[in-house]
Amino acid sequence: MRWVRYAADGKETYGILEGQDIVEVEGDPFAGYGKTATRRKLDGVKLLVPVWPRTFYAAGLNYADHVIAAASKRGEVPKLPEAADIGYRANNALIAQGEPIVIPKDATERVQYEGEIAVVIGKHAKNLTEANALACVLGYTIGNDVSERTWQGGDRTLWRAKNSDTFKPMGPWIETDLDLDKAMTIVRVNGQEKIRFATNSMIFGIAHFLARMSRYVTLHPGDVVWMGTEGVTENIKHGDVCEIEITGIGVLRNPVVRERQ
Amino acid sequence: MRWVRYAADGKETYGILEGQDIVEVEGDPFAGYGKTATRRKLDGVKLLVPVWPRTFYAAGLNYADHVIAAASKRGEVPKLPEAADIGYRANNALIAQGEPIVIPKDATERVQYEGEIAVVIGKHAKNLTEANALACVLGYTIGNDVSERTWQGGDRTLWRAKNSDTFKPMGPWIETDLDLDKAMTIVRVNGQEKIRFATNSMIFGIAHFLARMSRYVTLHPGDVVWMGTEGVTENIKHGDVCEIEITGIGVLRNPVVRERQ
Numbered sequence: 001m002r003w004v005r006y007a008a009d010g011k012e013t014y015g016i017l018e019g020q021d022i023v024e025v026e027g028d029p030f031a032g033y034g035k036t037a038t039r040r041k042l043d044g045v046k047l048l049v050p051v052w053p054r055t056f057y058a059a060g061l062n063y064a065d066h067v068i069a070a071a072s073k074r075g076e077v078p079k080l081p082e083a084a085d086i087g088y089r090a091n092n093a094l095i096a097q098g099e100p101i102v103i104p105k106d107a108t109e110r111v112q113y114e115g116e117i118a119v120v121i122g123k124h125a126k127n128l129t130e131a132n133a134l135a136c137v138l139g140y141t142i143g144n145d146v147s148e149r150t151w152q153g154g155d156r157t158l159w160r161a162k163n164s165d166t167f168k169p170m171g172p173w174i175e176t177d178l179d180l181d182k183a184m185t186i187v188r189v190n191g192q193e194k195i196r197f198a199t200n201s202m203i204f205g206i207a208h209f210l211a212r213m214s215r216y217v218t219l220h221p222g223d224v225v226w227m228g229t230e231g232v233t234e235n236i237k238h239g240d241v242c243e244i245e246i247t248g249i250g251v252l253r254n255p256v257v258r259e260r261q
Numbered sequence: 262m263r264w265v266r267y268a269a270d271g272k273e274t275y276g277i278l279e280g281q282d283i284v285e286v287e288g289d290p291f292a293g294y295g296k297t298a299t300r301r302k303l304d305g306v307k308l309l310v311p312v313w314p315r316t317f318y319a320a321g322l323n324y325a326d327h328v329i330a331a332a333s334k335r336g337e338v339p340k341l342p343e344a345a346d347i348g349y350r351a352n353n354a355l356i357a358q359g360e361p362i363v364i365p366k367d368a369t370e371r372v373q374y375e376g377e378i379a380v381v382i383g384k385h386a387k388n389l390t391e392a393n394a395l396a397c398v399l400g401y402t403i404g405n406d407v408s409e410r411t412w413q414g415g416d417r418t419l420w421r422a423k424n425s426d427t428f429k430p431m432g433p434w435i436e437t438d439l440d441l442d443k444a445m446t447i448v449r450v451n452g453q454e455k456i457r458f459a460t461n462s463m464i465f466g467i468a469h470f471l472a473r474m475s476r477y478v479t480l481h482p483g484d485v486v487w488m489g490t491e492g493v494t495e496n497i498k499h500g501d502v503c504e505i506e507i508t509g510i511g512v513l514r515n516p517v518v519r520e521r522q
Contacts, residue, residue: 031268051313054353061417081417088418089353091316092478092484093478156348159346160478165478216421217425
């Protein structure tokens with residue numbers, strides 16, 4: 001099942017995507033819902049960020065080649081993370097399908113995409129085991145963890161490097177039925193494929209992260225956990241269109257513009 | 262004016278505190294409100310976290326003696342922050358006035374308080390100047406940035422060190438009329454004063470932080486910004502009661518318990 005969140009007729013609503021049609025619901029996928037008689041065309045609505053998380057988690061370094069490539073660029077010996085220590089991103093930066101990634105006017109040219117799977121929590125959960133962890137998951141969506149590498153290297157925190165307004169595209173919808181082991185993540189810029197990797201080839205898997213996190217933190221319905229990206233990333237610039245596809249979910253597509261001087 | 266958020270008669274509501282009485286409102290201090298005819302006694306309601314932030318910001322290192330003391334404990338040369346780089350805390354960890362700080366069963370004894378002023382944003386804001394920054398502030402409340410120092414030193418991120426469930430007491434209410442330059446922050450454990458410092462003696466002041474942040478991020482109504490703590494902090498343990506007072510706001514009081522084995 002695919003959950004879409006959208007604006008139409010002046011209100012923001014959840015619906016269930018069936019082909020190119022949306023079945024509008026009352027309520028939401030977290031607290032409960034009922035189908036209504038309203039049907040809409042997907043291309044007739046404005047898609048919204050599929051959920052505003054209560055807490056926005058991000059794994060950061062969680063694919064081996066990405067860690068090795070980043071260390072190599074800095075001339076350092078790569079150090080793989082030794083434990084599933086979760087990090088955070090910020091809600092101000094979230095944008096939806098089709099909305100522009102705006103590069104701040106004083107950013108360097110080193111603004112880069114990171115294609116990631118995003119786990120959407122559906123139920124309150126504490127003290128999960130790896131065996132039962134995925135039962136709290138509602139579904140999966142796609143994130144683009146846009147990063148300004150100069151700020152990432154120089155600032156004391158990741159605030160503007162990772163969380164400048166518009167730096168966190170998420171969508172286009174939540175897919176509840178995904179075969180993680182078959183999913184491939186593909187990044188394209190202006191239609192040209194930049195990287196393709198097995199989505200589930202993580203250093204620490206989703207169940208491991210959720211089990212470890214929930215030893216200390218309660219997961220809440222609507223929380224999201226971005227799982228990190230793989231490989232070498234490249235710069236994106238004004239005029240580009242960046243697409244993150246995860247097979248079985250869909251394509252998150254955002255144009256790139258640079259803030260005017 | 263003091264804004265309280267509380268539970269009574271099975272619902273969660275905002276009200277205005279007048280002495281020991283609450284004037285209940287419809288709406289909230291961010292989107293707008295109207296006073297109702299309902300009056301309640303402060304000691305007859307359950308106080309709630311005064312606002313659930315959309316983004317929960319925290320300055321981290323922002324008072325000189327605290328930075329120097331922490332470096333000294335690690336045997337390092339203190340390095341004061343060179344720029345107002347904001348960090349984050351997580352909503353899962355928020356608790357209200359009177360609720361227990363629960364130390365995870367595998368935490369060390371090095372769990373410590375940090376008394377902080379918390380800025381509550383009232384209006385959307387972008388590209389503020391230091392001169393106009395405080396105009397977006399609704400008011401101020403109090404935070405206790407509880408920290409497990411062993412995890413803080415060893416984990417790759419601050420997730421469980423700073424954001425284990427219950428590690429972020431915030432309250433008791435939002436004070437809209439505060440003379441920042443007169444405010445004193447006082448920490449007491451079991452009634453014994455541990456530290457007292459001028460709340461506004463920050464390395465980077467509130468207006469400077471908000472101006473710099475808002476160059477890159479839009480501040481939203483209900484966002485909170487915790488401004489850091491001063492001095493040496495000490496351990497708290499099962500059975501303690503930790504109080505953070507900021508003169509002109511009030512007292513945030515929470516008991517401490519250790520999770521059962």
